[in-house]
């Protein structure tokens with residue numbers, strides 16, 4: 001009998017926590033209790049960086065993290081947070097679940113991690129205190145919460161906004177005091193933690209779709225039998241369904257806050273075009289700045305996109 | 311067996327005169343290796359990852375700022391200003407003592423710093439004006455504890471870190487209880503000393519003092535104003551405090567030398583060197599406890615034991631007051647914060663209110679023997695016997711307990727500014 | 730003894746410089762954001778590293794100044810003067826032990842090429858301060874065990 005410990009910052013009652021628990025239950029059932037996954041959620045083992053480091057070193061067996069801490073294993077991974085990376089939702093899903101192992105697998109292996117599947121974070125939206133950002137110029141000169149990634153920084157600079165990098169837990173207090181006026185956050189996550197209560201104007205900018213990772217420490221993986229490795233495939237099998245659930249829940253939550261009278265703004269084609277135009281050429285610039293590893297990573301992504309169609 | 315061995319090791323280390331940092335490191339290593347199936351390496355990893363936290367960054371900054379202000383002219387001018395405004399009233403100098411502590415508390419994160427900065431000036435002044443020995447020492451020692459309730463506050467920062475509560479919100483929540491306690495202590499100081507020597511009111515003196523002290527007076531305005539109008543985070547405010555203190559001392563008073571800054575920075579490093587490992591070890595233990603489900607079990611036990619919120623809160627206060635006698639504020643917050651939070655959540659007590667309740671209890675703990683930091687600092691600084699200082703603070707403790715009960719049973723006191 | 734004093738003075742200078750730099754970085758970030766409308770990218774990460782540096786150096790400075798909290802209530806159980814020296818010897822051994830694991834910690838970090846995000850800095854050279862602080866504390870306790878007079882003098886540094 002083997003027990004593997006899986007760590008995540010996601011609350012256990014969130015869609016991510018529930019998915020992890022359901023995978024654990026399925027594996028327990030499939031293996032007749034031979035292989036157990038103990039999910040430790042709610043950031044009990046620390047923030048995402050800490051969890052990822054513990055996974056690399058085999059202190060926890062399985063880690064579920066967003067794209068943000070992945071820059072620990074290589075700054076080039078930031079390419080995945082660049083705006084409008086994918087042409088359509090379907091293309092993004094196809095790249096994530098059919099090609100990501102080829103694209104990012106080697107980087108993870110180098111860091112001592114074996115990918116199990118890829119984790120949907122949802123689309124980024126824009127939360128604002130005063131007014132929605134119908135076009136990105138609305139953010140010009142404003143203090144804007146961004147994630148601590150080079151791609152978010154570059155995008156904020158493009159928009160003429162003052163990008164203030166901070167963790168997700170600092171965002172609500174910063175919006176409250178006015179330390180920032182707007183925030184880029186994944187929509188589902190942002191609403192789940194109550195960001196809309198301090199920054200009610202939600203612009204559904206859907207400008208990025210970061211993909212996180214579920215991976216097992218190589219140190220733990222080596223100790224598993226072939227049979228046990230087989231059972232772990234439940235992660236991979238249920239990945240795409242989890243992605244659909246997250247995207248669906250995000251939409252449902254947006255509708256719910258909209259129904260409660262909150263100003264949720266959906267962009268028309270012209271506005272979307274303006275948002276997209278604001279990030280034109282940004283990816284190439286960023287890749288050049290990040291070096292050859294990023295160039296080849298982007299090449300792989302483009303090949304996968306072509307393969308998936310639009 | 312394993313627990314006995316651990317206890318034996320701790321006792322042996324105590325007998326062999328080992329310091330707290332080593333004892334805690336050994337205990338954590340033992341727990342990681344024996345109970346959690348890890349290695350000693352994990353202790354070092356946790357040490358690093360717990361220090362790698364931007365909220366923790368605020369602590370050395372507030373300590374340096376407080377030290378610079380206490381050393382230079384800022385504290386002196388704050389006190390001169392308060393005195394000019396109040397010492398002509400009956401019992402005015404007693405009131406001035408409390409108000410000076412409150413004002414200095416608004417720039418300092420610690421109670422010992424507040425006590426020393428104000429006490430060094432006000433304690434002799436009180437005695438010269440005929441205030442009793444007992445009142446004089448009691449007032450500076452007790453009002454010094456306002457340093458950790460009125461923001462900024464180092465224990466509140468630590469509570470924010472271990473319970474993942476917004477430090478900005480905690481600071482805001484501390485303001486009303488802090489001002490109320492100041493008013494209560496000031497009123498008491500005034501009415502019990504009506505017959506003492508009074509100063510003469512002079513508008514010229516007051517205006518001169520305000521003109522000289524305006525830079526000092528601006529410090530809390532800049533810090534809190536800056537945080538709540540969005541110019542900087544609580545962490546950044548600490549750096550702004552250091553920058554402002556240096557600027558004022560350098561440009562206005564011209565009394566601060568590079569050597570002063572060097573000395574204060576080094577003594578801060580030493581202080582942090584004793585504190586960091588303890589914080590790190592507590593956070594490391596916290597994650598072990600979390601894995602074992604201890605906070606949840608404790609919350610269940612609390613829920614089964616107390617049938618309603620009010621009996622729970624009363625019991626919580628009694629427990630914290632007893633604990634406050636024995637351990638220092640920071641350790642108490644580190645060890646009890648997460649566990650108490652789990653229990654309080656069951657009864658619908660907000661993390662913010664719980665934080666302020668804990669801080670007031672531990673503030674009283676600074677005044678209760680055998681381990682009462684302010685008692686120790688006062689008896690050292692003013693050359694008084696520990697027992698004498700302990701007796702002098704009793705009336706103030708009674709007032710603080712009254713304040714504690716108000717904060718416990720009127721959640722609006724902590725909630726009002728947040729809404 | 731002279732060497733130990735020189736060591737502590739150097740450590741004090743490093744710690745003070747680290748705090749000075751921390752303050753300047755945070756202030757520069759606020760200034761740049763509020764007045765120049767541009768964040769100083771990586772200022773916070775750098776400030777954290779510098780304050781860790783100061784704190785770890787502070788740990789060994791506190792050892793030299795005997796500033797670590799030490800419960801004294803059990804001192805009477807073995808009330809002999811040699812217990813102090815024995816205690817210092819044990820502290821030296823324990824700190825040396827933790828220094829050993831701290832080296833292992835740095836080696837692991839190097840093997841996994843652990844980095845600081847945003848400023849994209851390789852972490853292990855910075856982390857050397859951890860084994861350094863432990864080893865430096867071990868040496869100080871060892872000197873105290875050999876020469877209790879040194880302990881008296883250094884405490885006043």
Ligand code: NA
Pocket residue numbers: 414415416417418419420456457458459460461462463
């Ligand atoms: Na304070």
Ligand code: NA
Pocket residue numbers: 634635636637674675676677678679680681682683
């Ligand atoms: Na006490």
